[in-house]
Amino acid sequence: MNGAEAVVRTLAGCGVTTCFANPGTSEMHTVAALDTVPELRGVLCLFEGVATGAADGFGRLTGRPAAALLHLGPGLANGLANLHNARRARTPLLALVGDHATYHTRFDAPLESDIGALAGSVSGWVRRSARSADAGADAADAVAAALGPPGQVATLILPADVTWTDGGEPAMPRETRPPAPVPAVLIDRGEAALRDAIERGGESVTILLGGTGLTRSALDAASRIAAATGARLMAETFPARQERGAGVPSVPRLAYLVELAAAQLAGTRQLILAGASAPVSFFAYPGKPSTPVPPGCQVHVLAGPGDDVPGALALLAGRVAPDAAPVRQQPGRPDVPDGELTGESAAAVIGALLPEGAIVCDEANTSGLWLPAATAGAPPHDWLSLTGGAIGQGLPVATGAAIACPDRPVLALEADGSAMYTASALWTHARERLDITTVIFSNRSYAILGMELERTGAHAGQTARDLIDLSRPDLDFTALAAGMGVPASRAVTAAEFAVQLTHALAERGPHLIEAALAPRH
C-alpha cells in the first residue's frame, strides 16, 4: 500500500467522509486512492477557495472535519481566505496539500514555494509527512488536531513521493478530547457577577455568547440566567453557527459598527464571555475606539471556545436560576410584502418563507441588515455567518452545508460583490445536485465600502466612487448561473421574489434568484 492509500484509509477510519478537491499533478496518487476507499467521497470544486469554504461549511454543521485537497503552495494560497474564515469559525478542517517529491524540492521547479509559511498563517497544526510509512499516522494526528477542541485548521503537507511510495500503513483514530469542563472558580466568578447584577436590579451584566454557546441547550441555559438575573444576552457579531427561530431563545447579535455595539453594551459593568472572544471593532476608524466594551467594564471569561460552554452555562443557571424557565422565541412571520424589492422587503419575503430546518449561509452584508428581525420567529433554523471577514465565503459554505445535511434546505444569501469571488461554487451545486437556493442581493456596488468611505473620513471623488461601484456593466447573475448549470431567475419586485423563492424552495436541487434591489432613495 502506498502512502496516499494509507492516508485515505486512515481518514475514512477516523470518520472523514468528504474530500473537497481541486487537485493537480502532485495529488494524483491521492486522487487515485479515493477510488479504493468508497467511504470517502470526493467532490470536485473548480477553485480552491470553494473547496476550503465547503469544508468549513461541512465542519460547522457536523462538528467533524472534511478534507480539502489542494495543489502545492498556489493551490493553498487560493484556498487561504476561506481557511482564514474557518480559523475564525474554529471549524475542524483538514487541509491536505500536495507538494513536490522530497528530492525534487531542491530544483526550485516553477510551482515551488513556501507552503509552510502559508499554512502557518491559518492553521493550528501543520506537519509535512516525511515517509510513506508515517503518512497514515500523520493523517490520524491531523484529524485529532483538527477536532481540537476547539476545532481548528490542521494542514498536512504530502510530498508526492510520500504518496506514491509503498510501505504505507493506515493508522487507528486517535483518542479525542472532549471539551474541557470549566473550573469551579470561573463558575464562582460568574455567579458573583450575576448576584451583583441582581442586587443592582439592572442590566449591569451582559453575557456574550459565542461558539457552542449558541447551540440550543446553551441558549436555554443562558436564557434562564437572564430571566432570573436581568443580565443581558448578546451573541458574538459573526457566529460560525447560531441556532435560532421559533422555540429557541432569541439572542441579538452584537452590531458590526463599533458605535452601535457600544450602544448595545452601554451600562454593562461586567461582561461575561461564554465561548466568545472579547468584542472588538471590525476596523479602526479615526477617533473611534477599537472596542465597544465600556470603559471600566470588567471582562470575565466564563468559558473559552474549547471549553464546555453549554455545561458551564448549565452549571451557572443551576446556581442563579434554579427555578427559571427559558424565554423562547414565539413563532411569527412577516407578511409577504408588496411593492418594490429592497433589502427590507426581501428580508420579509425570506422571513415569510424560510423552511423549518433551513441552514442559512449569510453573506448578504449591507443588504442583510433586516434579516435577523424578519427571520426571528421563523421555524427553527441554523444561521452561519461570515466569521473572518474574508468575502467569498457564502456559496462555498453553502456547498459544504448541503453535503453535510442533504435532507435540509440550504439558503445562501449573497451580496453581489462577494458572490463574484467564488462564483464557481455554483457549478458544484449543479454537479452534486445540492438543495441550495442562492439569493443574490444585487445592489450593483460594494455598498459596505460606500458606508465605510464616509466612516473613515476619506473624501471620495469620482475615481474613488468608481472603485466601489459594480455597475458599467451590470452583472447578470442569471446568465452566470445558467453558464454553470444552475436554474436561475431575476426578481425586481417583492411579489416576484416571493413567487420565485417559493418555487426554488419547493423544488429540490440548486436554484439562483437574482434579487435586483431598487436603487436607494
Next chain:
Amino acid sequence: MNGAEAVVRTLAGCGVTTCFANPGTSEMHTVAALDTVPELRGVLCLFEGVATGAADGFGRLTGRPAAALLHLGPGLANGLANLHNARRARTPLLALVGDHATYHTRFDAPLESDIGALAGSVSGWVRRSARSADAGADAADAVAAALGPPGQVATLILPADVTWTDGGEPAMPRETRPPAPVPAVLIDRGEAALRDAIERGGESVTILLGGTGLTRSALDAASRIAAATGARLMAETFPARQERGAGVPSVPRLAYLVELAAAQLAGTRQLILAGASAPVSFFAYPGKPSTPVPPGCQVHVLAGPGDDVPGALALLAGRVAPDAAPVRQQPGRPDVPDGELTGESAAAVIGALLPEGAIVCDEANTSGLWLPAATAGAPPHDWLSLTGGAIGQGLPVATGAAIACPDRPVLALEADGSAMYTASALWTHARERLDITTVIFSNRSYAILGMELERTGAHAGQTARDLIDLSRPDLDFTALAAGMGVPASRAVTAAEFAVQLTHALAERGPHLIEAALAPRH
C-alpha cells in the same frame, strides 16, 4: 497631506501609472487619494487574483511596476497565486496591502492575520510603513525594489492610520540600477565553450535563453552565435515574454515534459544559460529524472536574469560570430482549415489570423500544443506564458497587457479549467473596454491531469476520473461572458471559429469565443 496621498503622489512621481484595485475599508484613504492624483489610474477588479495578474501583465509589457491594491491578509491571499507567477516571471510589481491601524492590531479583529508571512512567500522586498511621515519614502523604495533588476514583487504594507494621519511627505524617485554588465570572465567561458562546439562540428553546446534573452536584439545576437558555431538555441519552457514571429529569430521552447526536454537537449555537453534558470522537470515522477540536463553536461551561467543578457550575447556574438547574420523567421501562415474544431485546427486558425503586434497571453495548456508551430511565421508578436504554473493567470494578465498597450490587440488563449479560476477578469475587460479577444479552449476536462494521472503511474478509477472531468454540467462560457458584459459566441467547427475570430479581431473591445473542441478520438 496624509500618508495615503504621500504614497500615491510618490508613486505617480516614480512613474507608476496604474493601480489595479480590489480595496476594502482599510484602503479607503488610499482609494480617496487616487482622486487627487489623476496621473495614477485606478482599475477595479472583482477579485484580487485579477488585480495581481493584471499588474503582472502590465509589468511584463512595460518593464515598469503597476500597483495592486489589496485588502489585508485575506486580500493578499487571494492575490498570491498570480503574485507567485509574477515572481517566476521576474515582473516588477508593487503590492500595496492595507492593514488595520497600528494600534488596532492587538485586538485581533476578525481580519487580522500574518500579512508578513504571506507577503514573504512571493516578494523580494517587504516593508510595513510605520508612520505617515515615512510612507512616501517607503513607496519610493518599494518602486525601486520592484524594478530590480531583475524585476520582483515588492510589497508595501500600509496600516490604515499611516494612510489617514497627516504629515505625509512625497518622496523623490530613487536612482535605478541598470542591468549589470556581465563580467568578462563569463564571456570568456562562453567563448571557450562555443569554440569547443565549433571544433566538434556538432551541436554539443546549447544556449538556453530566458528573460531579456528573449527580446529581439538578444535573439538576433543568439542567432548569429548559433549560425557561426552550430550551437543549438532553446527558450526556457515558460517565458514571461518572448518576441517572435516573422522577422524574429525563431527559438523553440524547452518542452514541459521532462523526457521530451531531455530529447531536445540530447548530446549537449555544455549548456549556456542566458537569462534562464537551469532547466528542471515541472513535476517529479516515479523513476524519472528531476532535470532534463544530460548527465555530465556542464552548465555555464553566461548571464543571470538581472544581468544585461542582450549585452552579454552581443559581446559573445562579436567574439565568435563577427560576420554572421541572424537567421530570422520567414513569414508564413497556415491556411484556414476546414472540418472539426480541434486543438490543432484551432491553432491553425489562430496562426492564419494573428494580427501584427498582437500580445498573446497563453494559458491554453494541453490545447495549446500546436500553437507554437502554427504561429511561428505570423507577423511579429509577443508571447506571454504561464511562468509559475499557478493556473488562473491568462485572463488577468491579458487585462494588464491591454491596459499597458492600448493600441495593440490582445489575444487571451485560455483552457476552460484555468479560466474558471479568475473568470471575473472578463468584467474588467468589459468595464475598461479593453481590446482583448478571449478564446476558451473548451475540452470539458482538466486534460493535463488525465495525462499526468498516467504519467505518475496512479491507477485511476471512476472517482478519480470524475475529479478531473469538467462536464456534468458543461460550462457555458458564452453565458458566463454575457453575465459580465462581454460579447461572446461559440464555435464548433474550424470555419466557425475562423469567422468569429476574424470578427472579434476586427472590432475593438472585448470578445469571447468558446472554442468547443471535438472530443478526442
